[in-house]
Amino acid sequence: VIGSSLLSGRRVLLVEDDPILQRAGEASLRQRGLTIITASDGAEGLKKARDEAPDLVLLDLLMPLMPGVELLRALKADAATAGIPVLVLSNSSRDDDKREALALGAAGYLVKANISLKELGDHVERLLTGP
Amino acid sequence: VAFNHSEAHFRSLIENSNDMIALLDAQGRFEYVSPAVTRVLGYADSELLGHTAVEFVALEDLSSVLPRFTALLSGDTSLTTAEYRIRRKDGGWCIVESIGCLLRDDAGGAPAIVVNSRDVTERKAAEEALRQTDARLRLLNNISRHVKLGMPADEVVEHVLGEMATHFPRYRVSYGAADNGRIVVRFALGTAELPAIIGRVIDFGETPAILGILREGRALTIENAARDDRLGAFAERLREWNVAALMLIPLRAGGQLKGVLALASPRPRTWAAHEQTTLREVGDYLALAIAESEAQEQRKRVESALSISQQRLRQAQKLEAVGRLAGGIAHDFNNLLTAIIGYSELLLAELPDRDDVIRRDVLEIKQAGDRAASLTRQLLAFSRQQVLEPQVVDLNAIVRNMDQLLRRLIGEDVHLVIDSAADLGQTKADPGQIEQVVMNLALNARDAMGDGGRLSIRTCNAALQADEASALGATPGEYVVLEVEDNGSGMDAETQSRIFEPFFTTKEPNKGTGLGLATVYGIVQQSHGAIGVTSSPGRGTTFRIYLPRVDEPVRPARADGPSAPHVETSETILIAEDESSIRNLMRAVLARSGYRLIESANAEEALERLAAYDGSIHLLISDVVMPGLNGPELAARVRQRQPDVQVLFLSGYADQAVLGEQSGPHAFLAKPFTPAVLKEKVRQLLEPRRRA
Numbered sequence: 001v002i003g004s005s006l007l008s009g010r011r012v013l014l015v016e017d018d019p020i021l022q023r024a025g026e027a028s029l030r031q032r033g034l035t036i037i038t039a040s041d042g043a044e045g046l047k048k049a050r051d052e053a054p055d056l057v058l059l060d061l062l063m064p065l066m067p068g069v070e071l072l073r074a075l076k077a078d079a080a081t082a083g084i085p086v087l088v089l090s091n092s093s094r095d096d097d098k099r100e101a102l103a104l105g106a107a108g109y110l111v112k113a114n115i116s117l118k119e120l121g122d123h124v125e126r127l128l129t130g131p
Numbered sequence: 132v133a134f135n136h137s138e139a140h141f142r143s144l145i146e147n148s149n150d151m152i153a154l155l156d157a158q159g160r161f162e163y164v165s166p167a168v169t170r171v172l173g174y175a176d177s178e179l180l181g182h183t184a185v186e187f188v189a190l191e192d193l194s195s196v197l198p199r200f201t202a203l204l205s206g207d208t209s210l211t212t213a214e215y216r217i218r219r220k221d222g223g224w225c226i227v228e229s230i231g232c233l234l235r236d237d238a239g240g241a242p243a244i245v246v247n248s249r250d251v252t253e254r255k256a257a258e259e260a261l262r263q264t265d266a267r268l269r270l271l272n273n274i275s276r277h278v279k280l281g282m283p284a285d286e287v288v289e290h291v292l293g294e295m296a297t298h299f300p301r302y303r304v305s306y307g308a309a310d311n312g313r314i315v316v317r318f319a320l321g322t323a324e325l326p327a328i329i330g331r332v333i334d335f336g337e338t339p340a341i342l343g344i345l346r347e348g349r350a351l352t353i354e355n356a357a358r359d360d361r362l363g364a365f366a367e368r369l370r371e372w373n374v375a376a377l378m379l380i381p382l383r384a385g386g387q388l389k390g391v392l393a394l395a396s397p398r399p400r401t402w403a404a405h406e407q408t409t410l411r412e413v414g415d416y417l418a419l420a421i422a423e424s425e426a427q428e429q430r431k432r433v434e435s436a437l438s439i440s441q442q443r444l445r446q447a448q449k450l451e452a453v454g455r456l457a458g459g460i461a462h463d464f465n466n467l468l469t470a471i472i473g474y475s476e477l478l479l480a481e482l483p484d485r486d487d488v489i490r491r492d493v494l495e496i497k498q499a500g501d502r503a504a505s506l507t508r509q510l511l512a513f514s515r516q517q518v519l520e521p522q523v524v525d526l527n528a529i530v531r532n533m534d535q536l537l538r539r540l541i542g543e544d545v546h547l548v549i550d551s552a553a554d555l556g557q558t559k560a561d562p563g564q565i566e567q568v569v570m571n572l573a574l575n576a577r578d579a580m581g582d583g584g585r586l587s588i589r590t591c592n593a594a595l596q597a598d599e600a601s602a603l604g605a606t607p608g609e610y611v612v613l614e615v616e617d618n619g620s621g622m623d624a625e626t627q628s629r630i631f632e633p634f635f636t637t638k639e640p641n642k643g644t645g646l647g648l649a650t651v652y653g654i655v656q657q658s659h660g661a662i663g664v665t666s667s668p669g670r671g672t673t674f675r676i677y678l679p680r681v682d683e684p685v686r687p688a689r690a691d692g693p694s695a696p697h698v699e700t701s702e703t704i705l706i707a708e709d710e711s712s713i714r715n716l717m718r719a720v721l722a723r724s725g726y727r728l729i730e731s732a733n734a735e736e737a738l739e740r741l742a743a744y745d746g747s748i749h750l751l752i753s754d755v756v757m758p759g760l761n762g763p764e765l766a767a768r769v770r771q772r773q774p775d776v777q778v779l780f781l782s783g784y785a786d787q788a789v790l791g792e793q794s795g796p797h798a799f800l801a802k803p804f805t806p807a808v809l810k811e812k813v814r815q816l817l818e819p820r821r822r823a
Contacts, residue, residue, distance in 0.1 A: 018194060020193060020194045020197050020198065021190065021193055021194060023197075024185060024193050024197055027183075028183065028185075028186060031183070089190070091191070094398070095398060095399070096398070110190075112189070112190040112191040113189060113190075113191040114189070115189070115190050116186060116187050116188060116189060116190065116217075116218045117183075117185060117186045117187075117188065117190060117193070118182075118186040118187060118218070119218070120190065121186075
């Protein structure tokens with residue numbers, strides 16, 4: 001395990017419906033010493049965010065049951081979860097989508113076509129350890 | 132030794148290969164990377180070895196890469212290929228094509244995977260460029276196949292924009308025509324995200340800098356309208372139209388800005404070089420096609436104008452010939468009618484007994500002569516040989532006076548109804564011209580009622596309000612109206628739109644000149660009036676002539692009756708007239724009034740008689756057109772001998788043209804004239820001398 005001690009014990013909720021990405025993300029982040037909770041759709045994501053109170057939510061936008069944007073809105077509307085930083089993972093590079101997510105309170109907006117797993121991990125790490 | 136030798140060989144092969152070769156362990160971590168890997172991706176060995184390979188792959192591509200990795204490990208396949216993007220140290224992406232195969236450890240250790248990758252970034256870029264060039268050529272090919280030479284400009288634009296919309300499905304393509312520094316959007320196709328803009332106007336007068344760019348033939352490329360400080364007021368327009376990014380290509384032909392071709396996006400974007408090239412190429416083609424189409428239209432216009440003007444020339448020549456003939460006949464008729472009417476009057480003066488049978492017969496002759504004179508006058512008006520003056524007229528009187536003539540013109544199958552407003556106001560117009568208006572309208576109405584019908588002529592007052600007046604092209608105010616209505620065949624809108632064009636006629640060839648309504652239009656315009664037309668096929672036609680109302684009384688027509696008292700005189704009058712009947716009549720009239728007469732049949736004879744005469748001549752009465760010297764020339768000779776002589780020219784209307792500036796002071800008496808008018812005229816001319 002190459003994880004930084006700063007990260008050990010920190011818990012990240014990964015809400016991603018693509019099982020491959022979910023597993024790859026989970027493995028990659030776990031290597032950094034993080035504890036990963038996974039959810040495969042928006043509804044599950046919302047439930048786990050409330051139940052588990054993670055330190056960070058990694059959120060795919062295109063998902064069944066509850067679109068990522070709705071989940072984001074729900075998280076930010078609920079005082080219990082509003083403080084959890086949410087990093088959005090999106091397939092869309094449209095400015096409008098990015099603006100919308102940031103306006104809803106997302107802590108960051110990453111486009112899947114333009115980021116590697118390593119860079120995703122770096123972002124997460126910065127968010128959890130940053131000022 | 133053999134093995135070692137062989138391993139050195141293999142190592143050399145691997146390390147000198149341009150392909151990137153890597154060995155991954157079962158967890159996907161780099162165990163070995165060839166020098167090509169560090170060379171292409173830019174990482175040091177230490178940055179890769181021990182790290183998971185998929186960490187460097189684009190997240191988007193993991194879904195296709197990872198299953199292949201798992202398939203190799205599980206033994207489902209021994210060889211797999213993939214294309215994906217991998218992050219370079221410098222932050223860029225490297226597109227690679229990889230072949231992976233499983234390497235089993237015969238000793239029972241963990242299996243490993245050999246990945247052989249090739250950098251295809253440049254090849255991909257070249258492929259993309261090729262694809263774009265191919266698409267561009269296909270677009271230009273489609274355009275040139277559909278756009279035919281000489282096609283109307285609108286069709287050209289429509290075709291080109293249709294192809295453009297297919298080529299650029301995510302943008303809106305539009306075309307605007309240049310119009311005095313403004314651009315009027317004429318066509319727009321494409322993305323429904325943008326509002327309709329056809330017919331909208333971009334006024335580059337607000338932003339001369341942009342107009343300058345376009346006039347110089349340069350393209351205007353806007354990546355983000357909200358952050359572009361060149362745009363000025365144009366930015367506001369773009370915001371209204373929800374356009375964030377725009378490419379504007381000027382369409383120029385012959386150094387002139389013909390219009391613009393535009394590509395618009397609702398979102399900011401950096402326009403790719405190939406998009407600019409495509410737009411520029413299509414723009415050049417479009418400009419050329421529009422210029423060609425305009426040239427073609429211009430050629431057609433010139434040809435058609437030439438053919439029309441040739442037709443008009445033929446018509447005008449025919450009309451002039453007819454006019455000359457009519458004028459000539461009328462001239463001779465007027466001489467004859469002067470004699471007929473004049474002698475009738477002299478006879479009537481000799482026959483005071485009202486119940487005399489002979490007197491009644493002579494009266495008939497005179498009345499027939501009057502009617503003939505009236506017809507001759509109409510004929511001359513028709514051939515436009517009259518120079519007339521506007522005066523205050525009563526429309527009702529004009530219509531009333533034409534009653535007889537109109538009934539004769541329209542024939543027995545058409546019922547004429549005249550309905551005059553009793554309180555009708557006056558107007559200022561040339562009565563002869565107004566008569567012509569009535570006659571032309573009546574003739575048209577008759578021709579529209581081939582099987583007979585009803586012709587109504589009405590007069591009334593009208594006040595035109597602003598909207599009515601503007602619909603008629605007149606100024607608001609008080610008018611008197613002459614309405615001519617028939618219940619004949621009527622006209623469709625197409626015909627109505629052309630009826631006032633000179634030489635436009637719906638009548639058979641040689642049946643109409645096509646000038647009737649054109650003349651009506653001209654006369655009404657000249658009289659500051661307006662014309663309203665209502666008509667529909669099968670429902671008849673109504674013309675309304677609006678003439679400005681004036682508040683002046685009608686001047687009484689010059690009295691034809693014998694107004695001057697009979698006075699004994701002793702003045703000498705020299706007469707030159709080649710028509711003996713007129714000469715004789717003048718002698719009969721003037722001798723009875725006591726004048727001394729010297730008669731001659733032409734100018735030469737008149738000069739001879741004058742030379743032989745000792746006394747002074749008080750008045751020269753001369754025909755204008757005579758064989759030999761004409762009237763004005765004779766008058767000049769007589770004036771040389773006797774400068775104070777009065778001159779009275781007699782003329783049929785056709786002679787008026789001869790009277791120019793050089794004719795000296797003179798009075799004028801039109802044929803046919805009555806004895807009373809002749810006497811009065813002579814008296815007026817000689818009286819000042821007598822008073823003096």
